[in-house]
Amino acid sequence: MFEKLFLYLSMDFVIYAVIVSTLIALCSSLLGVTLVLKRFSFIGDGLSHVAFGAIAIASVFNLTNEMLLVLPLTVISAILLLRTGQNARIKGDAAIAMISVGALAIGYLLMNLFAKSSNLSGDVCSTLFGSTALLTLSEKDVIICGVLSAVVVVIFVLFYNKILAVTFDENFAKAVGTNTEGYNLLIATVIAVIIVVAMKLVGSLLVSALIIFPALSAMRIFKSFKQVTICSAVLSVVCALTGICISVLAETPVGATIVVVDLAAFGIAALIGAIAGRG
Amino acid sequence: MSLIEVNNLTVGYDNEVVASGISFRVNEGDYLCIVGENGSGKSTLMKTLLHLQKPLSGEIIFGDGMKRGEIGYLPQQTLVQKDFPASVKEIVLSGCQAKCGMRPFYNKEEKALALQNMRRMGIEDLANRSYRDLSGGQQQRVLLARALCAAGKVLLLDEPVAGLDPKVTAEMYERIEKLNKEGVAIIMVSHDIAAAVRYADYILHMGERIFYTTKEKYMESEEGSFFIRMQNKEEQDNV
Numbered sequence: 001m002f003e004k005l006f007l008y009l010s011m012d013f014v015i016y017a018v019i020v021s022t023l024i025a026l027c028s029s030l031l032g033v034t035l036v037l038k039r040f041s042f043i044g045d046g047l048s049h050v051a052f053g054a055i056a057i058a059s060v061f062n063l064t065n066e067m068l069l070v071l072p073l074t075v076i077s078a079i080l081l082l083r084t085g086q087n088a089r090i091k092g093d094a095a096i097a098m099i100s101v102g103a104l105a106i107g108y109l110l111m112n113l114f115a116k117s118s119n120l121s122g123d124v125c126s127t128l129f130g131s132t133a134l135l136t137l138s139e140k141d142v143i144i145c146g147v148l149s150a151v152v153v154v155i156f157v158l159f160y161n162k163i164l165a166v167t168f169d170e171n172f173a174k175a176v177g178t179n180t181e182g183y184n185l186l187i188a189t190v191i192a193v194i195i196v197v198a199m200k201l202v203g204s205l206l207v208s209a210l211i212i213f214p215a216l217s218a219m220r221i222f223k224s225f226k227q228v229t230i231c232s233a234v235l236s237v238v239c240a241l242t243g244i245c246i247s248v249l250a251e252t253p254v255g256a257t258i259v260v261v262d263l264a265a266f267g268i269a270a271l272i273g274a275i276a277g278r279g
Numbered sequence: 280m281s282l283i284e285v286n287n288l289t290v291g292y293d294n295e296v297v298a299s300g301i302s303f304r305v306n307e308g309d310y311l312c313i314v315g316e317n318g319s320g321k322s323t324l325m326k327t328l329l330h331l332q333k334p335l336s337g338e339i340i341f342g343d344g345m346k347r348g349e350i351g352y353l354p355q356q357t358l359v360q361k362d363f364p365a366s367v368k369e370i371v372l373s374g375c376q377a378k379c380g381m382r383p384f385y386n387k388e389e390k391a392l393a394l395q396n397m398r399r400m401g402i403e404d405l406a407n408r409s410y411r412d413l414s415g416g417q418q419q420r421v422l423l424a425r426a427l428c429a430a431g432k433v434l435l436l437d438e439p440v441a442g443l444d445p446k447v448t449a450e451m452y453e454r455i456e457k458l459n460k461e462g463v464a465i466i467m468v469s470h471d472i473a474a475a476v477r478y479a480d481y482i483l484h485m486g487e488r489i490f491y492t493t494k495e496k497y498m499e500s501e502e503g504s505f506f507i508r509m510q511n512k513e514e515q516d517n518v
Contacts, residue, residue, distance in 0.1 A: 037359050158383045165373040168363055175329040175352045176377040176429045223409035224366035 001249060008248055016142050021201055021240045023149035025210065028198045029236035030156045031191055032215025033228055034167045042093065043081050043188070044208045046100035047195050050077040052204040053103030053110075055127055060114045067144060071196050077103075078192035082184055129203040129255050141200075148197050152190055163187065164225050201240070202255030213262035214239065220266075220273030239265050280342035281306050282433055282464055283328070283350075288337035290323045296335060297323045303483050303491035305433065310456075310465045312475035315485030321468050324485070325437060328466075350466075351426030351434040355441060356418065361411060367421050368406045371397055374428025389428075396424040400454070416447035420454070427458075434458065436467045440474075452478060472506045 008014045035044055054073040058066035081096055111124060156163070165173045166183045174180045191211075198207045214236035218228040243258030250257075281304040289299035298320030305311055315321050326332045328339065329352055341349075351374075374396075375389040385393075397403040400420040405413065410421060419439060426434055439455065440448040456478055459465050469475055475482060475494075482497040484490050490500075497503040 033364065037363060161373070161379065161384065162376065164365065164369065165376045168360065168365060168370060168373060169354065169357070171329075171331065171354050171357075172352055172425070172429075173373075173376060174331055175350070175354075176374075177330075178376050219362075219364045222364060223412070224407070225364060225369050226366075228364045 004249060005245060014248075016139070018241065018244065020142055020145045021244055022237050023145055024198050024201045025236040025240035026233055027149045027152040027156075028194050028207075028210045029214040029232040030152065030229065031163075031187065031194065032211050032213075032232055033219065033225070034163055034187060035191065035211055036215055036219070037167055038187075040187075040191070041208065041212060042096050043078065044191060044195065044211055046081060046096040047074055047078055047192055048199065048204040048207040049100035049107075050074055050103045051196055051199055052127055053107035055199075055204075056107035056110045059123075060110050067196070071193065074192040074196050075189050078188040079185060082188045127199075127203060128205045129253060145197055145200065148193055152193060152197075155186070155190055159183065159186065160229075202258055206255045206259050209259040209262060210236070210240075213259070213266050217262075217266040217269035220269040221276065235265055235269075236262075281340075282309075282342060282345050284340040284342060285328075286338050286340070288324075288327070288339065289335040290320055290327045290332075291335050292323070292332070294335070298485060298489060299335075299337075300489055301337070301483075301485075301491075303481070305464050305466060307432065308459065308462050308464055309481060310459050310479045311467070311481045311483060312479035313466065313468045313483045313485065314470070314472055314475050319485040321485055322437070325435060325468055328435065345432065349430045349432065351428075351430035353419070353422050353426045353434065353436040353439055355437050356422075360418075363411055365410050366407050367397070367402060367410060367413070368393065370410055370421055371402075371424045371428060374425035377429060392428055393424075396427040399427065399458075400424040414447075415443050416451060419443065419451060423454070427463075431463065433464045433466065436465065438468060438470065440469075440471065472503075473510055476503070476507070 009018075035041055051070055051074045054070040055066055057073075058069045061069075063069055077099060081099065108124060111120060162173075162178065162183055165178060166180050166187075170180050173183075194211065195204075195207050198210050202210050214232035215228070217235055218231035222228045222231050239261045240258050243261040244254060246252065246261065247254045247257040283305040285301060285303050288301040289296055290301065291297040301320075301324060303311065313321050313324065323332070327334050329350060372385055372390065372393045375385055375392060378389055379385060394403065397406060400423055402417065402420050402424060405417060405421075410418065413421065423434075423439075434455075436455065440451050443451060452474055455465060455467070459478075465479075467475070467479070476498055479494055481491065481493055482503070484492075484497065484500075484502050486502065488502070492500065498507060
């Protein structure tokens with residue numbers, strides 16, 4: 001079993017896949033706590049569907065670098081969703097549902113109408129649930145992913161205290177003069193970037209899981225924001241790498257395997273939390 | 280000069296007036312209570328004082344070197360906070376966010392200020408506990424310490440004893456009174472008229488009639504004496 005694993009690890013494309021997954025897992029977990037507590041979970045979900053639609057458009061136009069289209073479209077949607085969400089809560093929820101389902105339908109329709117490849121359902125399935133494309137990454141993909149992840153991590157560290165303040169109590173932050181709208185915009189933009197990057201790993205339907213599960217697990221066990229953030233980052237990376245190893249060995253789909261590992265980790269964390277809470 | 284002077288202020292949303300003709304002032308060391316029924320515009324006035332929304336007309340003048348954002352605010356608790364994984368220290372420190380500006384991390388002075396205010400509120404031994412595991416009274420003290428980090432001269436308290444049991448309520452009022460004696464001006468929005476007339480120097484009554492007066496005059500006024508009669512009656516009924 002280990003021989004098989006080592007054999008894979010000696011290959012360039014596997015190394016690329018491992019580097020990219022580690023980076024993606026790391027930055028996708030960072031904003032999880034904020035997303036969960038600010039009730040932004042739905043925005044994450046909605047955005048991943050928008051990204052799916054954008055990828056469909058990109059493939060129709062045969063763009064060589066789909067990121068150029070997908071990233072701006074997703075960021076704009078994030079900003080729009082946040083705007084509507086702030087004005088009225090219920091309307092915001094409806095808007096998210098509308099945009100996400102609409103994007104999904106348009107994406108699928110476009111892929112159907114302008115199908116380039118003979119394996120349409122395979123294409124759709126890999127965009128929705130992640131693909132083996134993880135193992136066909138080029139050096140350029142690794143660089144793009146690395147740069148975006150680095151940007152996300154740097155932004156998060158620089159604005160860590162502000163993100164904490166705005167997440168915990170937006171009204172207080174605003175009252176003492178913090179530019180809460182600006183930070184909400186920043187958070188939404190970073191979430192959009194994370195989703196676009198993380199889709200490569202687990203596909204658009206499963207991407208919210210990658211963002212939310214590590215944070216939820218860490219919240220069961222740890223007490224402070226700093227501990228929770230560090231724990232969810234570590235947990236996310238460990239789960240992603242474990243998931244990849246399992247999927248390579250058992251030949252299961254990468255995205256789904258990672259999410260199942262995350263789910264298992266959440267179960268364990270909930271158990272630890274329950275025991276510690278009682279003790 | 281007063282710390283805050285409000286002249287003929289009209290507050291509301293968009294162009295819908297919620298309350299108008301509001302005038303009052305807050306001097307250093309004052310204890311002002313804002314009382315009135317639900318929907319009388321108490322929260323709207325409070326948000327306007329905090330610059331969370333714009334006044335429709337009238338003026339708010341900050342004097343004595345007070346700047347925008349220098350009102351320490353104790354908000355009512357929100358749902359988000361119930362399950363928030365943050366330590367007491369982290370939350371108190373977030374009161375310093377305005378002092379921090381664009382600097383990404385808190386410096387030594389800010390950390391010392393946070394510690395000092397935790398001591399003041401008697402929560403320094405809770406520093407590493409999680410906020411969500413605390414009792415309601417302890418949580419209020421954490422938020423009060425945070426408000427003190429943001430501003431030392433004026434505190435604006437929004438229903439500070441909502442949801443607390445009688446013993447903790449009394450403790451909370453004592454703490455607020457102590458801060459007031461130390462020279463912090465208090466503006467308290469409250470339903471609790473009994474506490475208002477007990478602790479405050481001035482009352483701003485919001486309702487059909489909006490007026491600002493001393494506590495003594497308020498007790499003689501129609502509105503004030505009505506509440507006091509009601510309260511006495513309740514006490515008699517309870518006996």
